[in-house]
Amino acid sequence: MVNKLAYEDYSEQFLKQLPRGAFLTVKDGDRLNTMTIGWGSIGYIWQKPIMMVMVRYSRYTHGLIDQAKDFSVSVPSPGELKKSLGITGTKSGREMDKFKEANLTVQAAQCIESPVIGECGLIFECQLVFKQIMEPENLDNSIRENCYPQDDYHVMYYGEILTCYKQDHK
Numbered sequence: 001m002v003n004k005l006a007y008e009d010y011s012e013q014f015l016k017q018l019p020r021g022a023f024l025t026v027k028d029g030d031r032l033n034t035m036t037i038g039w040g041s042i043g044y045i046w047q048k049p050i051m052m053v054m055v056r057y058s059r060y061t062h063g064l065i066d067q068a069k070d071f072s073v074s075v076p077s078p079g080e081l082k083k084s085l086g087i088t089g090t091k092s093g094r095e096m097d098k099f100k101e102a103n104l105t106v107q108a109a110q111c112i113e114s115p116v117i118g119e120c121g122l123i124f125e126c127q128l129v130f131k132q133i134m135e136p137e138n139l140d141n142s143i144r145e146n147c148y149p150q151d152d153y154h155v156m157y158y159g160e161i162l163t164c165y166k167q168d169h170k
Helices: 008-018 060-065 084-090 139-146
Strands: 002-006 022-028 031-037 040-045 048-056 071-073 122-133 154-165
Touching: 008 022, 008 040, 008 071, 008 122, 022 060, 031 048, 031 060, 031 084, 048 060, 048 071, 048 122, 071 154, 084 154
Parallel strands: none
Antiparallel strands: 002 154, 022 031, 022 071, 040 048, 048 154, 071 122, 122 154
């Protein structure tokens, strides 16, 4: 059962869980991957509800999201799916099926091509509207030193939140 929500009613739940991890899932053609994200934002830009997620160039997901039209963010309930978040945050989809390894169910989304994670109770489905490459020279030195000591920068992807819903998770 799915209950559609106003994204702003659940942005706090998303932001509280984000440092513990959420699943970013992307599909490009027959290629599919999920990864753990711990950084991102949610807000209102360009007269649209927007979610921003960050993906490093070195990640397998970068090649997918760079070609995709959409992405989903599946948010586990607090304290749940820690092992799965660990696997999808440390293993690469280049070498393995992370869904199988992390025991996660691929579930069709409501209005985008990229699927969602069946075990998560809060879902955001987003259509890509903008991407922004980080320019290291514009980044505060303390952030650059603390977060990018090996110069492995992110690309920021902005997605219009098309729908947000709670689901009975498996």
